[in-house]
Amino acid sequence: MPALRSQNGGHGPPYKPHPGHPSTALMTDFNEQLWAAETVYRPDLFKGRVALVSGGGSGIGRAVALLFGRLGASVAICGRTPEKLEHVAEFLRGKNVPVLAQATNVREPEQVEALFQRVHAEFGTIDLLVNNAGGQFPGQAIDFPVKGWNAVINNNLNGTWYMMQRAAQYWREHKRPGSIVNVAVVTERGMPGVAHTVAARAGVIGATRTVAVEWAPLGIRVNCIAPGLTATEGLEVYPPEAVKEFPRANPMKRPGTPMEIAEACIYLAGPSGSFITGEVLTVDGGGKLWGELWTAGRPDYYDF
Numbered sequence: 147m148p149a150l151r152s153q154n155g156g157h158g159p160p161y162k163p164h165p166g167h168p169s170t171a172l173m174t175d176f177n178e179q180l181w182a183a184e185t186v187y188r189p190d191l192f193k194g195r196v197a198l199v200s201g202g203g204s205g206i207g208r209a210v211a212l213l214f215g216r217l218g219a220s221v222a223i224c225g226r227t228p229e230k231l232e233h234v235a236e237f238l239r240g241k242n243v244p245v246l247a248q249a250t251n252v253r254e255p256e257q258v259e260a261l262f263q264r265v266h267a268e269f270g271t272i273d274l275l276v277n278n279a280g281g282q283f284p285g286q287a288i289d290f291p292v293k294g295w296n297a298v299i300n301n302n303l304n305g306t307w308y309m310m311q312r313a314a315q316y317w318r319e320h321k322r323p324g325s326i327v328n329v330a331v332v333t334e335r336g337m338p339g340v341a342h343t344v345a346a347r348a349g350v351i352g353a354t355r356t357v358a359v360e361w362a363p364l365g366i367r368v369n370c371i372a373p374g375l376t377a378t379e380g381l382e383v384y385p386p387e388a389v390k391e392f393p394r395a396n397p398m399k400r401p402g403t404p405m406e407i408a409e410a411c412i413y414l415a416g417p418s419g420s421f422i423t424g425e426v427l428t429v430d431g432g433g434k435l436w437g438e439l440w441t442a443g444r445p446d447y448y449d450f
Contacts, residue, residue: 202234204378244269272316307350307353369426
């Protein structure tokens with residue numbers, strides 16, 4: 147999912163990518179903004195529940211983890227960068243939220259297994275899973291190297307599957323219901339420049355719809371969120387010519403905020419989504435209906 151840095155995380159003027167890596171002070175400011183943002187959900191909605199969020203050290207995953215914490219859940223986060231994870235965990239501890247952070251490469255089933263074992267040992271159960279881990283690089287599909295294609299597929303499709311499958315196995319073993327939300331992308335119109343991630347996320351959506359039926363007898367719900375352009379600090383891989391046209395990505399002419407995507411995840415994960423499974427909730431400001439998103443820059447052929 148294309149993402150860009152936003153200084154305010156709000157709905158106002160556009161986004162300007164922040165140069166370099168975010169400082170600790172800037173990351174803390176993001177956390178405080180997310181923690182203080184208005185939410186439609188009651189504070190104790192997930193009291194006594196345990197939520198596991200992959201990619202929880204930044205961007206949408208961090209917003210989801212913080213919102214789960216605000217709503218009373220114990221929170222486990224994983225990702226590949228220990229420093230980012232620990233910063234979010236430290237913030238949550240400061241808010242008296244039980245939290246566990248574990249560096250995990252979701253592309254490695256053995257690491258996924260170790261993660262589930264540790265979360266169970268720490269909290270005694272797992273109730274909710276949000277699969278947010280992923281990443282991609284923009285480029286022309288005709289020139290993608292095999293290694294680059296495989297890396298994105300392994301991360302965005304295989305990694306998501308390993309987490310989904312292990313969660314379902316866990317709930318079957320413990321005879322407990324569960325809820326999975328997979329963060330995908332809007333696939334209907336394609337997304338020039340990131341064919342690899344569209345292919346991977348389309349696979350996630352197909353798997354979601356399939357196992358929603360297979361796993362319903364186990365009391366497991368599985369759904370997807372399909373965010374459009376979202377203002378986060380997580381990905382700075384898009385060229386200036388692409389960033390310049392981002393306001394054209396949807397009829398609302400702005401990016402979504404991490405909080406808007408997080409609240410959609412909560413809607414599907416929580417009791418509000420209790421009669422929803424196998425669905426894809428698109429949160430893209432209408433971009434599926436109107437807009438242009440050229441993640442690698444607009445080709446001259448399409449320059450009217």
